[in-house]
Amino acid sequence: MLVERVAVGNMLPGGVPFNDCNVNPTWRAHVQTSDGVKVAFVKLIEPRSLYIECVCAVIGRSLGLPIPAPLIVKVTNTALSDIPHGEARLAFGSEDAKYPSFRRYINSDSKEAMDKLAAFSKTLDVGIFDEWVANWDRNIGNMLYDGKDDFYFIDHENAIPQGLAYNVPARGNEILRCLYSHLSEFEKHKLSKAVSSTFIPNFRSLPFALLSEKTMASHYLGDDEITEVVCFLTERLNCINALFDHRVDIKQQGMAI
Structure with a gap:
């Protein structure tokens, strides 16, 4: 069974905070990847949670479940002022499915x-x-x-x-x-x-x-x-x-x- 590789990208400036009763800080943002710019919901979470998100997305998608494509997103001060200069955080990105919540x-x-x-x-x-x-x-x-x-x-x-x-x-x-x-x-x-x-x-x-x-x-x-x-x-x-x-x-x- 084919398992896709999680794409990696950089969060671009201009992300908009997104709040739909979500727990973790989340932005709707443009993410630059090797395949072009993608619109995604980017959330800052701990490394283990990032791994869990990626694992569930790739195996779920391999099973044919309707889960948006996952991204590992590098976030710097250029994209988000809360990140200290010279540092970077890894965030989880979920490509925008363009559907509202249930x-x-x-x-x-x-x-x-x-x-x-x-x-x-x-x-x-x-x-x-x-x-x-x-x-x-x-x-x-x-x-x-x-x-x-x-x-x-x-x-x-x-x-x-x-x-x-x-x-x-x-x-x-x-x-x-x-x-x-x-x-x-x-x-x-x-x-x-x-x-x-x-x-x-x-x-x-x-x-x-x-x-x-x-x-x-x-x-x-x-x-x-x-x-x-x-x-x-x-x-x-x-x-x-x-x-x-x-x-x-x-x-x-x-x-x-």
């Missing part, structure tokens, strides 16, 4: 918006992916919606929390809880079989050994932290079915007689 539509018509999310072809895939990477922070602010039938999913910095054991559920998974935990037991068992027969084999086919290279992690993170993330993902694959069944509150089937 929050806008939930606030105006919750039922229709949730129906659209439930009908979207990749919603289940994203929910299972979030369970694998232990992304507890999926919310209406980090789902982007075009107002019709299309979605993008962003912000994975809270995935793979430090200290979480690979076999322990994350704090939450709003997609699976809201959209799939209320299905009939028959439907939930069908989905559980799909997790085993389709999703886990796809996850296993990812070239985990290339993640450090594709995210250029060795340039900003220690080897132990890089290895810890890969180990978490590979070991958690053995628990995905149990974690999914727990999340949707699936009942154990009795013996057929």
